[in-house]
Amino acid sequence: MAEPQRARPKPTPETQHFWDGTKAGELRLQRCDACAHVYFPPRPFCPSCASRKVSMFKASGKGFLYSYVINHRPAAPGFTPPYAIAVVELAEGPRMMSNIIDCPQTPEALELDMKLEVAFEALDDKITLPVFRPAKG
Amino acid sequence: MRKNQVAVVGAAETTELGVIPNVSQLQLHADAALNAIADAGLKLSDIDGFATAVETPQQVCHYLGIKPTWVDGTSVGGCSFMLHVRHAAAAIEAGLCKTVLITHAESGKSMIGKAPRSISADSLQGQFEAPYGVYGPPSMFPIPVLRFMKTYGITHEQLASVAVVQREWAAKNPRAMMKDPITVADVLNSRMIAYPFRLLQCCLVTDGGGALILTSADRARDFPRKPVYIMGTGESVETPMVSQMETFNSSRAFKTAGPLAFREAGIAHKDVDHLMIYDAFAHLPLFGLGDLGFMPHEETGQFIADGNTRPGGKLPLNTNGGGLSYMHSGMYGMYALQESVRQMRGIAPAQVPNAKISVCHGVGGMFAASGTIVFTNER
Numbered sequence: 001m002a003e004p005q006r007a008r009p010k011p012t013p014e015t016q017h018f019w020d021g022t023k024a025g026e027l028r029l030q031r032c033d034a035c036a037h038v039y040f041p042p043r044p045f046c047p048s049c050a051s052r053k054v055s056m057f058k059a060s061g062k063g064f065l066y067s068y069v070i071n072h073r074p075a076a077p078g079f080t081p082p083y084a085i086a087v088v089e090l091a092e093g094p095r096m097m098s099n100i101i102d103c104p105q106t107p108e109a110l111e112l113d114m115k116l117e118v119a120f121e122a123l124d125d126k127i128t129l130p131v132f133r134p135a136k137g
Numbered sequence: 138m139r140k141n142q143v144a145v146v147g148a149a150e151t152t153e154l155g156v157i158p159n160v161s162q163l164q165l166h167a168d169a170a171l172n173a174i175a176d177a178g179l180k181l182s183d184i185d186g187f188a189t190a191v192e193t194p195q196q197v198c199h200y201l202g203i204k205p206t207w208v209d210g211t212s213v214g215g216c217s218f219m220l221h222v223r224h225a226a227a228a229i230e231a232g233l234c235k236t237v238l239i240t241h242a243e244s245g246k247s248m249i250g251k252a253p254r255s256i257s258a259d260s261l262q263g264q265f266e267a268p269y270g271v272y273g274p275p276s277m278f279p280i281p282v283l284r285f286m287k288t289y290g291i292t293h294e295q296l297a298s299v300a301v302v303q304r305e306w307a308a309k310n311p312r313a314m315m316k317d318p319i320t321v322a323d324v325l326n327s328r329m330i331a332y333p334f335r336l337l338q339c340c341l342v343t344d345g346g347g348a349l350i351l352t353s354a355d356r357a358r359d360f361p362r363k364p365v366y367i368m369g370t371g372e373s374v375e376t377p378m379v380s381q382m383e384t385f386n387s388s389r390a391f392k393t394a395g396p397l398a399f400r401e402a403g404i405a406h407k408d409v410d411h412l413m414i415y416d417a418f419a420h421l422p423l424f425g426l427g428d429l430g431f432m433p434h435e436e437t438g439q440f441i442a443d444g445n446t447r448p449g450g451k452l453p454l455n456t457n458g459g460g461l462s463y464m465h466s467g468m469y470g471m472y473a474l475q476e477s478v479r480q481m482r483g484i485a486p487a488q489v490p491n492a493k494i495s496v497c498h499g500v501g502g503m504f505a506a507s508g509t510i511v512f513t514n515e516r
Binding site: 003006007008009010011012015017040041066067068069070071072073074075076077079082083085086087095096097098099107110112129 | 255256258259261263264265266267268269270271272273275276277279280281282283284287328329330331332333334378380381385459
């Protein structure tokens with residue numbers, strides 16, 4: 001029997017551009033043309049002012065560690081505990097859930113407010129996940 | 138809504154609580170409903186309004202043989218029943234129905250006749266949270282707590298004291314699942330679940346149910362039990378994705394629902410004799426005390442560690458033992474409501490002497506929703 005796999009996202013018409021972006025090595029956000037609000041997750045209107053005029057842009061990929069847990073049990077399929085489930089605050093403002101790579105999954109190594117940068121992890125030929133690693137320098 | 142116009146006249150939990158492998162979830166609904174109907178001295182045919190969550194109203198009404206003219210299937214997680222109370226009170230006041238039955242039941246441990254919860258891969262949660270290894274509430278609900286601790290200087294020991302104090306209450310309650318005393322050290326040495334939370338800071342997983350019956354305050358005088366009046370109510374939702382909360386320093390849903398209920402009741406915090414704050418995990422009472430305005434968030438951890446919420450303390454909190462020690466079938470809000478009603482009736486196992494006002498605050502999902510009810514036994 002195949003190893004249990006980590007949950008795979010299935011894009012919708014409103015989120016396809018995000019997943020096309022990660023596959024191309026870009027973290028894409030949306031900004032409202034009317035009020036300049038930057039938001040996530042993707043949707044074709046501004047959740048702050050309701051304008052339908054919004055633009056997609058490539059985010060800096062920089063952020064900081066806002067909060068996390070280190071999950072021990074039960075572990076999700078495809079994960080080996082203990083592993084951190086983090087929330088990253090992006091330099092542009094929105095927050096997103098992610099994992100932290102290239103870093104011990106310990107409270108000592110995972111310091112709140114530590115600077116992070118995006119990395120991309122291909123799950124298959126369709127889906128690439130944005131994850132984060134400690135920022136260099 | 139006008140205060141004290143609607144009252145709880147029937148309240149009961151399932152005959153058994155805990156591990157009930159010989160009863161399906163649907164039958165647990167019926168068991169709780171029949172107990173509440175008996176408690177109110179009513180017949181099934183007296184019920185003309187019905188509300189429940191997760192199971193549909195049609196499912197439970199048909200099973201029970203109820204023919205309602207008003208239903209509410211609001212299902213926003215564990216606080217759904219607080220919202221049902223609020224909606225039922227409005228419906229009764231508006232004349233849409235006279236006597237409302239609210240049921241909750243969950244075969245949370247034995248999983249008999251319970252559909253598994255699932256997240257579809259094309260939902261926003263499925264796309265933007267599930268791939269990162271969230272797997273059930275213990276991996277999600279505590280995600281805000283490290284930020285909350287850093288912002289307000291809350292310590293691991295203070296968060297452990299929540300479980301210790303609630304175990305003291307549970308020790309007074311014959312129906313509580315966990316009654317043996319525990320210490321802060323026991324909590325901090327229990328098995329790690331999702332850092333920073335350990336086993337004793339996470340709720341129990343059990344089977345059970347409960348039901349409430351509401352009618353107008355004028356009719357309530359003719360019922361066998363002491364009426365418990367709905368003094369104030371509040372509700373709100375924020376987001377189904379814990380990662381997308383406005384801030385991890387408070388809950389927007391709590392800060393909306395709680396103050397709304399206080400304003401409607403026309404009470405100040407010093408008027409509260411008894412408090413229930415839904416405790417699926419140990420940080421929720423701290424969020425609740427702060428977001429409901431009892432004190433600044435910075436003081437919540439020390440307030441509990443100092444014993445202010447324990448038996449004999451100045452703000453008795455989660456007096457049934459809570460989701461951490463009493464029971465937690467998955468949607469605990471109904472049990473918090475039941476304890477508030479018992480306290481207002483004066484029949485709780487750990488009765489707060491002369492309690493006249495009880496605040497019952499619930500959460501749904503991972504801070505996704507909230508409902509607050511202020512009860513009183515004086516009209």
